[in-house]
Amino acid sequence: xxxxxxFVFSAxxxxxxxxxxxxxxxxxxxxxxxxxxxxxxxxxxVSQKLKSSFxxxxxxLRMFFHDxxxxxxxxxxxxxxxxxxxxxxxxxxxTLSADALDLINKIKAAIDSNSQCTNKVSCAxxxxxxxxxxxxxxGGPSYPVELGRLDGKVSTRAIVKYSLPSPAFxxxxxxxxxxxxxLSQTDMISLSGAHTxxxxxxxxxxxxxxxxxxxxxxxxxWNPPMNLWFLRQLRKTCPINFSKSAVTMxxxxxxxxxxxxxxxxxxxxxxxxxSDQILFSDKRSRATVNWFASNQTAFFExxxxxxxxxxxxxxxxxxxxxxxxxxxxVN
Ligand code: HEM
Ligand SMILES: *[C@@H]1O[C@H](CO)[C@@H](O)[C@H](O)[C@H]1NC(C)=O
Ligand SMILES: *[C@@H]1O[C@H](CO)[C@@H](O)[C@H](O)[C@H]1NC(C)=O
Numbered sequence: 001x002x003x004x005x006x007f008v009f010s011a012x013x014x015x016x017x018x019x020x021x022x023x024x025x026x027x028x029x030x031x032x033x034x035x036x037x038x039x040x041x042x043x044x045x046v047s048q049k050l051k052s053s054f055x056x057x058x059x060x061l062r063m064f065f066h067d068x069x070x071x072x073x074x075x076x077x078x079x080x081x082x083x084x085x086x087x088x089x090x091x092x093x094x095t096l097s098a099d100a101l102d103l104i105n106k107i108k109a110a111i112d113s114n115s116q117c118t119n120k121v122s123c124a125x126x127x128x129x130x131x132x133x134x135x136x137x138x139g140g141p142s143y144p145v146e147l148g149r150l151d152g153k154v155s156t157r158a159i160v161k162y163s164l165p166s167p168a169f170x171x172x173x174x175x176x177x178x179x180x181x182x183l184s185q186t187d188m189i190s191l192s193g194a195h196t197x198x199x200x201x202x203x204x205x206x207x208x209x210x211x212x213x214x215x216x217x218x219x220x221x222w223n224p225p226m227n228l229w230f231l232r233q234l235r236k237t238c239p240i241n242f243s244k245s246a247v248t249m250x251x252x253x254x255x256x257x258x259x260x261x262x263x264x265x266x267x268x269x270x271x272x273x274x275s276d277q278i279l280f281s282d283k284r285s286r287a288t289v290n291w292f293a294s295n296q297t298a299f300f301e302x303x304x305x306x307x308x309x310x311x312x313x314x315x316x317x318x319x320x321x322x323x324x325x326x327x328x329x330v331n
Contacts, residue, residue: 041107045107078328107129120323123151151321185288192276199249202246
């Protein structure tokens with residue numbers, strides 16, 4: 001192909017592909033004309049909710065992550081199917097927070113009760129704004145959020161377990177899943193800093209605090225080191241016959257504050273999940289952990305940039321999407 005021809009070909013290809021480049025659709029102040037007060041409606045509903053249920057903060061942040069990694073940021077995580085074939089009935093999503101879902105429904109109701117805004121704001125955007133607001137309301141950075149996502153029409157159980165990271169993942173497994181979503185190792189490390197708030201159930205790390213007999217010829221379960229005093233504390237919260245509802249805070253130092261203590265915990269070998277502690281144990285990611293542990297501003301800046309990239313994953317446009325009337329079901 002001649003150079004000029006190639007240029008025309010590339011330009012045409014770009015025009016054909018451009019509508020599929022989701023990022024081109026998102027922008028700040030997307031609802032400036034259709035629902036100008038949307039951000040203040042969202043933030044006041046969020047702060048109201050956090051007064052009665054602080055747990056909704058962590059729950060909402062996690063829900064946004066799980067939405068974006070499974071079929072893109074399209075609120076598919078909110079859909080409920082009568083036959084149970086939906087994301088929140090599967091894998092890691094079964095422990096998504098009921099308080100977070102309640103918060104999203106409350107925001108949707110508050111927006112739609114404003115006659116100018118009725119049925120104009122997508123549930124996917126509501127989740128993105130709410131996730132932004134819980135971060136700043138718990139002490140983290142505040143940042144402008146890109147909007148303009150449509151709500152997806154599909155939610156299935158099967159895809160969940162292939163789409164979300166396991167707490168037993170090592171650095172290579174974490175990186176390859178995040179790379180597949182367009183996120184770098186630094187993005188992955190700063191997003192893991194979301195574990196500065198919220199809880200985990202005992203089953204997610206029980207293998208780290210007891211030695212289980214291995215079946216013959218199976219490889220020992222991989223386990224990064226843990227502070228011994230801390231391990232003994234965790235055994236009190238999670239005895240070997242732990243109850244299914246028992247939880248511990250992911251950041252034991254400042255569990256209710258969005259800060260960089262998560263990274264300091266990792267330096268002290270007090271990361272709860274194996275996937276947390278490995279970020280310090282593996283030499284390839286340790287320098288970034290040390291940097292975020294010593295400089296909260298650097299962590300916050302990196303977190304904002306990674307959240308923005310996270311929010312662009314798999315955004316729906318055109319007939320693939322809609323503005324849902326009810327966040328838990330397709331129109
Ligand atoms: C890097 C890979 C990640 C893994 C393996 C992972 C795994 C987990 C696990 C196992 C839990 C506990 C769930 C339970 O017991 O109910 C959890 C909780 C949580 N995760 Fe992650 N996560 C990861 C990344 C992220 C990201 C990127 C975010 C958000 C940006 C996030 C936000 C949260 C929050 C806020 C909680 C607490 C939820 C609550 O208290 O309701 N996680 N995560
Ligand atoms: C676990 O076992 C101990 C001792 O047998 C018992 O006292 C405790 O109530 C049990 N805990 C749970 C959560 O079943
Ligand atoms: C912390 O990080 C910020 C943002 O990257 C940078 O501007 C600042 O110089 C850093 N502070 C120190 C003490 O290194």
